[in-house]
Amino acid sequence: MPREFRISVMQPTMEPIGELLANARAIDTYDFHTIWMAENYPWWRKHSMEARSATAQSALIASATSRVNVGWGIITPYSRHPIEIAMEARVMQEVAPDRFAVGLGASKIFMRHIGEGEHGRKALPGTAVRESVEIVRATLEGDEVDFTGKVFSAYLPAIREDTETPRGSVPIYMAGTGPRMQKIAGEVSDGLLTASITTPAFVEYSRQNLDEGARAAGRDPEGIELGSTCLASIAEDREEGRDGAREFTAMYLANKVQNIRGAADTLLEKANLTRDEIEPIADAMERGGRAAAKAAVSDETFEKVCPIAGTPSDCIEAIEKFRAAGCDHIMLELWGDNRLEQIRLFGEKVLPEVLDR
Numbered sequence: 381m382p383r384e385f386r387i388s389v390m391q392p393t394m395e396p397i398g399e400l401l402a403n404a405r406a407i408d409t410y411d412f413h414t415i416w417m418a419e420n421y422p423w424w425r426k427h428s429m430e431a432r433s434a435t436a437q438s439a440l441i442a443s444a445t446s447r448v449n450v451g452w453g454i455i456t457p458y459s460r461h462p463i464e465i466a467m468e469a470r471v472m473q474e475v476a477p478d479r480f481a482v483g484l485g486a487s488k489i490f491m492r493h494i495g496e497g498e499h500g501r502k503a504l505p506g507t508a509v510r511e512s513v514e515i516v517r518a519t520l521e522g523d524e525v526d527f528t529g530k531v532f533s534a535y536l537p538a539i540r541e542d543t544e545t546p547r548g549s550v551p552i553y554m555a556g557t558g559p560r561m562q563k564i565a566g567e568v569s570d571g572l573l574t575a576s577i578t579t580p581a582f583v584e585y586s587r588q589n590l591d592e593g594a595r596a597a598g599r600d601p602e603g604i605e606l607g608s609t610c611l612a613s614i615a616e617d618r619e620e621g622r623d624g625a626r627e628f629t630a631m632y633l634a635n636k637v638q639n640i641r642g643a644a645d646t647l648l649e650k651a652n653l654t655r656d657e658i659e660p661i662a663d664a665m666e667r668g669g670r671a672a673a674k675a676a677v678s679d680e681t682f683e684k685v686c687p688i689a690g691t692p693s694d695c696i697e698a699i700e701k702f703r704a705a706g707c708d709h710i711m712l713e714l715w716g717d718n719r720l721e722q723i724r725l726f727g728e729k730v731l732p733e734v735l736d737r
Contacts, residue, residue, distance in 0.1 A: 383605060383708040385736050386413040387699070387726075390453055390576075390609050390711040393437055394420040394429040399719070400437060401444050406720050408445040410727030411735060415441055416453030416483065416573075416711055418609075423635070427670055435460075435468045442476035450476050453573055453609075453711070454485035454555040457512040463534050465512065466519035473520075473546040482516060483573055484509050485555030506560050507531050513552050513568050520549040553607070557647055559589045566593025571605030575647060576632045576713055578608040579686040580705035582650040587706035607709035608702055612688040613716040614695055614725045624716015625689035626682055630673035633658045633681075634665035651684045688712060692729035699734050 389407055391400065407415055419434035434452050442450045450472065457465065465482070472480040486505030511529040518525045522539035539545065554565035555573045565572040572590045574582065583606065591601035611632070613624030636648065636658070648658070658681070665673035688698040688710070699710055714722055 383602065385703060385734070386605075386607075386709045387731055387735060388412055388414040388416055388449075388451075388607070388709065388711045389723075390416045390418050390713040392418050392420050392713070393432045393434050394424050397432075397437070397440065401440060403719055403723065404441045404445055404448070406723045407727075408448045410723070411731050412448055412727070413709070414449040414451045414453075414481065414711075415445075416451045416607075417441070418453050418713070419455050427631070427665065435472075438480075439471055439475050442472060442480070447479075449479040449481065451481035451553070452483045453553070454483040456485055457508050457532070458486065462512040462515035462532055463519060463536065466516045469516065469520060469550060470545060473550060477546070481551040481553060481570075483553040483555060484512050484516075485573070486561070504531055506564050509554055509561065510564050510568055513554070516552060517549045520547075522547045553605070556586075556589075559646075562586055562589035563593030563596070566590040566595075566599065566601065566604060567597040569604070571607055571709070573607045573711070574609060576609045576611060576628075577636070577647055577651060577653075577685050578610060579651045579684075580701050580707075582647055583608055583702060583705035583707045585646065585650055605709050606707055607711050608707045609711045609713055610688045610698075610702065611685060612695070612712040612714050612726075614689065614692060614722050614730070615718075616691060616725070618690045618694065621690040621694065622682070622687070624714070624722070625687035626677055627670055627674040628713060628715035629682055629685050629687065630661050630665060630677045631670060633677075633685075634662040634673055651686070653681065653684055657681060692725055695726070695730050696733050699730070703734075 389412055404415055417434035417438050420431050422431045434455055438450050469482055486509055508531040511532045515527055515534045524538040525534050525536040527534040551570040553571040553573050554569040556562040556565050557575050562572055574586050587606055594601040594604055611625045611628045613621055615621035661673050661676045664676040688695050702710055
């Protein structure tokens with residue numbers, strides 16, 4: 381049975397709570413599938429944005445909405461032990477029954493901030509996320525947990541039958557850029573979430589790894605989602621509609637250069653982007669902030685990241701390219717002015733044209 385095609389929003393957590401909730405209420409009126417909370421980290425402070433907790437924000441969003449699903453896209457076990465992740469997931473099960481999903485990933489930028497893998501310590505990001513999936517699932521099921529792994533341990537008694545709490549796990553997704561993490565996602569998760577700057581070529585690469593991991597574990601690849609984070613902005617005027625995605629392109633390319641060297645190489649290669657091409661953008665970001673970095677993004681570079689941007693017709697055309705490449709869950713990372721109007725345009729003029737009916 382073919383997977384349902386979905387359009388969601390990947391919401392950065394570095395925006396004020398009032399704006400976040402206004403966006404969420406608007407998204408909830410349309411047929412978006414999920415608001416994924418992309419937990420940002422303190423590197424963004426140097427560019428006039430503050431990091432905020434995805435788990436705290438997700439509970440607020442769930443309380444302010446009634447239709448749209450809410451997901452963590454992603455949080456990392458390097459900042460929260462898997463038992464604590466399960467505790468926070470239990471809150472979401474109560475606030476948003478049957479419309480919540482966990483997204484887990486190593487987060488190379490956070491690993492860098494805490495020095496994971498440095499000073500003689502061996503980093504095991506794939507193992508850490510795999511073990512986290514197992515611990516979170518087991519904890520949410522409510523049975524006794526007795527787990528000793530290479531990265532984490534967990535010891536919990538079973539939930540007593542008279543305890544007032546939800547029981548049962550939730551969908552658990554994994555984020556992955558490299559082949560090992562993507563194959564692990566196929567082995568143990570409900571879906572793979574790819575990073576910003578995902579292109580149709582990277583979708584094809586990711587789908588191959590995801591399917592290989594699933595088959596190796598005796599699972600049916602058809603039952604595992606592939607979600608792609610796409611830089612996005614929209615307006616009736618084409619250049620206005622591309623403006624927000626161009627700024628976000630600059631921000632993320634600078635991030636890739638400065639914080640996750642090596643980890644994003646395949647992502648950039650599939651976009652035909654070279655270090656020589658994107659390092660001037662990172663330099664401009666350091667010297668003059670987001671506006672200067674946006675100005676440093678050439679039209680050629682902008683096209684290479686395959687944004688879902690421009691007019692509604694432009695966005696529909698771009699979405700169909702991702703679907704043809706094997707993506708079944710588009711996650712729009714919206715940026716730019718007048719976000720509420722952008723949500724309306726996607727909701728009224730794009731979603732009805734691309735969603736399965």
